[in-house]
Amino acid sequence: MLFDATVDGRTLRVEVRAANGRYAVVVDGRPLQVDLVEAGGAFASLLVDGHSHEVAFEPQPGGLRVHLRDDVVAVGLADAASGAASPLRRASGPARVLAPMPGRVVRLLVAPGADAEAGQGLLVIEAMKMENELKAPRGGRVLELAVREGQAVEAGALLLVIA
Amino acid sequence: MSAPPRPLRKVLVANRGEIAVRVVRACRELGIASVAVYSEADRAALHVRFADEAVAIGPAPSPESYLRSDRLIDAALRTGADAVHPGYGFLAENAGFARACADAGLVFIGPRPETIALMGEKTSARREALAAGVPVVPGTFEPLGDEAHVLSEAARLGYPVMLKAAAGGGGKGLRLVASAAELPSALARARSEAQGAFGDDRVYLEKAVERPRHVEIQVLGDAHGHVVHLFERECSIQRRHQKLIEESPSPLLTPALRARMGSLAVALAQRVGYLGAGTLEFLVGAEGEPYFLEMNTRLQVEHPVTELVTGLDLVKLQISVAQGEPLPFAQEAVLQRGHAIECRVYAEDPDAGFLPSPGRILALRAPAGPGVRDDSGVYEGWQVPIHYDSLLSKLVVWAGTRAEAIARLRRAVSEYRVLGVRTTLPLFERVLRHPAFVAGDFDTSFLETALRQEPVPHPRALDVAVAAAAIHAFRARQTSRPQAPGPAAAASGWRRAALREGLQTRLGG
Numbered sequence: 001m002l003f004d005a006t007v008d009g010r011t012l013r014v015e016v017r018a019a020n021g022r023y024a025v026v027v028d029g030r031p032l033q034v035d036l037v038e039a040g041g042a043f044a045s046l047l048v049d050g051h052s053h054e055v056a057f058e059p060q061p062g063g064l065r066v067h068l069r070d071d072v073v074a075v076g077l078a079d080a081a082s083g084a085a086s087p088l089r090r091a092s093g094p095a096r097v098l099a100p101m102p103g104r105v106v107r108l109l110v111a112p113g114a115d116a117e118a119g120q121g122l123l124v125i126e127a128m129k130m131e132n133e134l135k136a137p138r139g140g141r142v143l144e145l146a147v148r149e150g151q152a153v154e155a156g157a158l159l160l161v162i163a
Numbered sequence: 164m165s166a167p168p169r170p171l172r173k174v175l176v177a178n179r180g181e182i183a184v185r186v187v188r189a190c191r192e193l194g195i196a197s198v199a200v201y202s203e204a205d206r207a208a209l210h211v212r213f214a215d216e217a218v219a220i221g222p223a224p225s226p227e228s229y230l231r232s233d234r235l236i237d238a239a240l241r242t243g244a245d246a247v248h249p250g251y252g253f254l255a256e257n258a259g260f261a262r263a264c265a266d267a268g269l270v271f272i273g274p275r276p277e278t279i280a281l282m283g284e285k286t287s288a289r290r291e292a293l294a295a296g297v298p299v300v301p302g303t304f305e306p307l308g309d310e311a312h313v314l315s316e317a318a319r320l321g322y323p324v325m326l327k328a329a330a331g332g333g334g335k336g337l338r339l340v341a342s343a344a345e346l347p348s349a350l351a352r353a354r355s356e357a358q359g360a361f362g363d364d365r366v367y368l369e370k371a372v373e374r375p376r377h378v379e380i381q382v383l384g385d386a387h388g389h390v391v392h393l394f395e396r397e398c399s400i401q402r403r404h405q406k407l408i409e410e411s412p413s414p415l416l417t418p419a420l421r422a423r424m425g426s427l428a429v430a431l432a433q434r435v436g437y438l439g440a441g442t443l444e445f446l447v448g449a450e451g452e453p454y455f456l457e458m459n460t461r462l463q464v465e466h467p468v469t470e471l472v473t474g475l476d477l478v479k480l481q482i483s484v485a486q487g488e489p490l491p492f493a494q495e496a497v498l499q500r501g502h503a504i505e506c507r508v509y510a511e512d513p514d515a516g517f518l519p520s521p522g523r524i525l526a527l528r529a530p531a532g533p534g535v536r537d538d539s540g541v542y543e544g545w546q547v548p549i550h551y552d553s554l555l556s557k558l559v560v561w562a563g564t565r566a567e568a569i570a571r572l573r574r575a576v577s578e579y580r581v582l583g584v585r586t587t588l589p590l591f592e593r594v595l596r597h598p599a600f601v602a603g604d605f606d607t608s609f610l611e612t613a614l615r616q617e618p619v620p621h622p623r624a625l626d627v628a629v630a631a632a633a634i635h636a637f638r639a640r641q642t643s644r645p646q647a648p649g650p651a652a653a654a655s656g657w658r659r660a661a662l663r664e665g666l667q668t669r670l671g672g
Contacts, residue, residue: 042526073628
């Protein structure tokens with residue numbers, strides 16, 4: 001099963017397969033062998049390559065807040081489109097930037113026709129009073145802006161296209 | 164002047180949340196029955212569950228319940244309580260309430276009403292301090308009149324100045340004013356804030372102290388004229404002039420300064436005939452000179468820090484001196500042993516300007532193990548009300564040294580899980596790793612300056628978080644089929660998963 005996970009302003013392709021009671025997970029090309037068991041309520045115990053991680057899952061619109069031992073990480077999750085390679089991951093061709101979570105577009109940081117560098121902030125989406133800056137998955141020209149400031153968007157909505 | 168000891172049999176706790184739980188616990192250990200009071204928002208609150216009896220006192224807004232002196236006294240009389248413990252906040256420093264309790268034949272567990280009135284008005288407290296030989300921050304000793312009066316006094320003191328509410332406390336009505344140009348608008352806001360918080364818009368001025376540290380001295384007095392101090396608490400880690408982390412001993416104080424501040428505090432408390440537990444707050448300037456700020460005539464939120472280093476139980480001692488008993492020890496017998504640190508777990512989002520975060524606590528696990536104390540007022544499943552202070556709990560640790568205490572608190576914070584509402588816990592994680600905090604080199608601006616400007620790099624296990632989230636989603640999909648794939652369905656799938664697990668997502672913004 002393929003997901004697009006948004007964390008820290010970056011969107012990562014994640015693949016999950018169940019294998020022998022464990023999970024083979026590939027995060028952005030990095031393989032992880034994960035043993036996850038539920039540990040009461042919202043808690044789960046993870047063993048990743050012998051390292052023990054206790055996590056707790058807090059649902060939020062469009063994803064989860066994952067509580068780790070020393071950190072809380074907001075992870076936006078969306079099903080990747082029908083298992084096809086994500087347009088975001090392709091090195092060439094137009095990249096469609098999608099909303100990682102339902103929310104409201106607070107600010108546009110680029111204009112149509114502008115050139116954006118990889119990692120540059122494109123726009124800011126607010127969800128649950130939190131503002132999240134979406135960054136360009138790669139460099140290119142902003143071909144199309146599909147949203148305006150103040151607009152509410154659903155998870156997975158097209159925000160803009162970079163080519 | 165002192166009445167013969169009168170053992171208390173039943174105490175009404177005129178408060179809510181963690182402090183009400185704290186008082187109920189002390190009563191139970193003493194074999195004294197406890198009566199909780201609750202508003203409509205607090206029927207299922209922990210303090211109600213722990214108390215022996217409970218009385219409804221009105222609707223959720225505190226002016227209609229926890230601030231209703233008449234209903235509290237009526238509840239005490241109807242349940243046959245012989246004393247009232249006010250906790251902190253609400254009516255704890257209200258001389259009228261203390262007097263009304265006495266008039267109804269109830270023991271008010273706190274200082275005499277005259278003392279509350281005298282020390283509660285900040286300028287009369289400053290006059291008392293001066294008379295007791297306690298240094299105060301240069302400033303005015305009477306509430307100020309109109310804007311022209313405030314401007315001329317500020318010019319006399321020299322900018323920057325602090326504009327403060329005479330009836331003040333808790334950072335309300337407090338403004339740092341850098342120049343005469345800023346003063347008129349600051350004055351208007353301070354007055355309106357003070358009027359809203361205390362029903363009293365009088366203000367006074369103090370000269371602003373550079374790089375101040377906030378150090379306070381705990382005192383305890385009995386009805387026989389004895390007053391002791393229980394050493395200091397360092398409270399410089401603050402946001403919006405409200406404390407977040409407190410510790411004892413203060414890493415700043417030398418033994419000589421500690422002894423000096425202790426005797427200054429005792430001198431002032433003795434001068435006003437102090438009865439019960441109280442705290443004298445001082446600012447310590449960059450050159451190590453202490454200035455009296457104000458006195459809190461009640462139990463302090465951060466009292467556990469003092470309890471852990473002295474081995475004393477302040478609530479039991481409050482009850483004991485309220486019964487008319489003499490203090491069971493002399494000053495020389497009070498020792499400060501090891502190091503204690505407290506962090507206040509508020510339902511606030513430290514990454515969003517400390518915005519309050521009310522809501523249901525979906526999951527909760529408090530830390531445990533050696534040297535850890537969690538004074539909490541909440542539980543898993545509890546709906547944190549929007550009406551009250553957002554303090555959920557106080558996490559306090561004790562260890563032999565400051566370094567060990569910091570390591571222990573970091574360990575305890577890493578065990579603490581609160582889901583469903585945002586809390587200040589992630590902030591503590593960052594503060595406790597910061598070199599300036601670890602070195603004890605900080606002042607009251609730490610959160611706004613050092614922590615913001617020099618954040619500690621923190622390797623984040625993002626891949627683990629992403630993998631865990633994806634597996635969680637994978638498992639949710641496996642159990643909620645058939646379902647059309649696609650991002651929009653994913654969002655509603657999450658909501659269904661949340662409902663299925665009996666969880667409730669916070670719908671916002």
